[in-house]
Amino acid sequence: MIGAAGLIGREAVGALARDGWEVVAASLGGGRDEQWPGDVRAVRLDRGDDAALAAVVGDGCDVLVDLVAYGRTEARQLTAIQDRVGSAVVVSSGAVYVDDRGRGFDTQGEADGAPHYPVPIPEERPTVAPGEATYATRKIQLERDLLAAGEALPVTLLRAGAIHGPYSRTPRELFFVKRALDGRRRRVLAFGGRSRFHPVHSSNVAELIRLAALRPGSRVLNAADPTAPTVAEIGRAIDAVMGHESGTVLVEGPPPVGHVGLTPWSGAHPIVYDMTAAERELGYRPVTGYAESLPATVEWLVARLRERKWEDAFPKLAAQFAPYGGLFGYAAEDAWLDR
Template sequence: MTRHAFIIGGTGQIGRSTAENLLRHGWKVTVSHRGHRPPPTELMEQGLKIVTLDRDESGSLQAALGSGVDALIDTVAYDETHARQLLNIQSSVGALLVISSASVYRDDAGRTLDEARQNGFPEFTQPIKESQATVHPGPETYSTRKVALERALLDRAACPVTVLRPCAIHGPSSQHPREWWFVKRMRDGREMIPLAFEGRSRFHTTSVRNITELTRVSLEVPGTRVLNIGDPDPPSVAEIGRFIARALDYRGRIVGIRNSPYPPPVGASPWSGPRSFLIDGQAALAIGYEPTVAYAEAVVESCRWLSEVADRAPWPELFPVLASYPRDLFDYAAEDAFLEKHPDRWAALDPSP
C-alpha cells in the first residue's frame, strides 16, 4: 500500500524539497500552507495534493489529516505551542518528524549562537554530537523555543518522533540565503570582498537536499531520536566564496583580514566566527542515510536561483530573514575605508576553489 505523508509548511524551502523527494520514492504526499506562496505546480502534476491550513485554528489540523497519515513532517514547528498541536493529533499519524536547529547547542561555558555577540562565540573542541548540552527550554530566544518543542515531543509523544538539527541551510526558495552575501557583492561589481578571520571560519552548511534525504530515510526506519544533519566536508568561508565566484564567473579578489575582533567590523559573512561550529553526523549515517550532495555542487543551483529572482523585488523583500540581521550586511563604504586604512591587515586569498 502506498504510504501517505503530510507536510506542514509544504510550500517553503524544506517542505517543497521534501515533497519532491518523497514523491520520487513512491509516497503519496499532501502539503499544507497558509496561502502566502504559490503552490508548486510542477509537483502537483506529479500527484501532490495541496491544502490551505491555519494550524492555529482549533481542529483544523485534525480535519486536514482526515482518516490519518503514515507520517507527519513539520518543517515550521517553532515552540511548545506547536508541539502541543502535534501531540493532539498523534493518534492520526504513524510517525512525526520535525525540523529543529543546531543553534540549540551550548558550550561548557554556556555560550550559544543566539547570544554570541553579547556573551562570546561558543567554543567546541570537536564536532558537536547530539548528546551535547543544549539551552534550556523557554520562550526567550529562537533556540530556547526550539528546545521547548523538542522536549515536549520527545518526552510525551506515543508515536515515533525524529528531530532533525540542521545548521546553515542552503538551497533554492530560501528566505535566508546566506549566499546572497557573496552573490550581491559580485553582482554589484565589488573589486574586493573582505573576509574576517582570514576566511578560515567553518560554520557547518546543510543542503536542503540532504535534509530531505535524511527525512526520507528516517521515515523508512522509524524511531524516537535526535539527528544532526550537515553537509559532508563543510567548507570554510573562503572556500564558499571561491565556489560562488566560480559559479558566477567573478573576476575580483577575495581578501582575508588578519586579527579580526569579534564581532568583526567588516568581512562578517553569515558564516564568520572566531572558531569553527561543526556538527557530528555519525548518528544519521548509522540509520542508513547517505548524503546526496556536497556544498560545492549544491551552491551552483543556489547561485542560479538567486540570479533568477534577484531583480524581481528589493532584496529585503525577497529575503526577509536575511534582512533582519542586526547589522548592515552591505556596508561597502566601511569596507573600502578599512581596506584603504589598513593595507597591512589584509591579503588576497588563493583563488583556487
C-alpha cells in the first residue's frame, strides 16, 4: 500500500490485514499506526524514486493499493511494474466530472462557473479532458493511462467524494469545530444552508479497497457515504457532538458580501455521487454514516487545536482557503450581521 500513513491508509491497512492479507505499508516516513495488527510491515518509500518503488514491490504482489497517485507520472510508475502486480486499487476523485455545459470543479471560480450535476452523479458522466493543468485533469489522465493497460493490470479506480475522518490534512469539519471552541453563537450560511458536497469517511473508502482487492477487475467506481447531508445539517450535527448551541442565519444565494457565508462544502448546486455501481459490482455496504463517524473526528480535531494554532496544525487547509479570506473571518461576519 502506497501512502499508508495518511487518512485513508491508516484505515485501509487495518481493514486488509484483518481480512487476512499480508500487508506492506509504505509511506514517506515509514511509520505505523498503533491500531494496525503486529504483522503489518511498515517501510519507508520515496514515491518519486522509481527504483525504490520497484524494490518495495520486489518479486511481486497480489494487490497494489495506491492512495497518492495524481497523474501521468504515477501511472507510468505503476504500468512499469505491471508484470509483478496481480491487480491494483487506485484512489481518484469525483472532481473529474463535468456537467452538460462542461462546468466542473475547475470552473467554480468563474462567473456562472458552478457545475450543475444530475443528482446523483453516475460514473458514466462526462469528465474533464486529461492533462497536467489541474488536479482534476491530472486525475483523469491517471485514470486513462491505467485503464489503457487493460488485462495486463486490472485496476479499480475509486472516485472519492469529500474525504473525512481523523488524520485529515484538510478537515472541513474544522469550520464548525473551531467556531464552537471559540464560543461563536451565530453563523452565516450562503445558498440557504442547502449546499451538499457528498462526503466519504476514510473507513468507507477502506471498505471499498478491501472489496476491490477480493474482486480484481478494470472499473471506475464512485466512493461516498450513504447520505449527503446539507451544510446546515453538518453544522447541527457537529454542534450536537460538542454540546454547543449556535444560531444560524441563512442567506439565499451566494455570499451577501465578500466570503461571508461560504464553507468548505458550499456550492450553488448539490454534488451527490451514485453508489449503485459499487453496490452491484463489489457488494459494497458502508461501514459508517456521516453523523455516526463525527465523534471520533471531532475529538481528534479538538486535541489537535489544544497543541497549536489551527494554521500550524493544518497548513494545507490554511493555504487552500487563504484566497477566500481564510475560514474564520469573524470580523466580516459580525460586521455584516450588525448591519
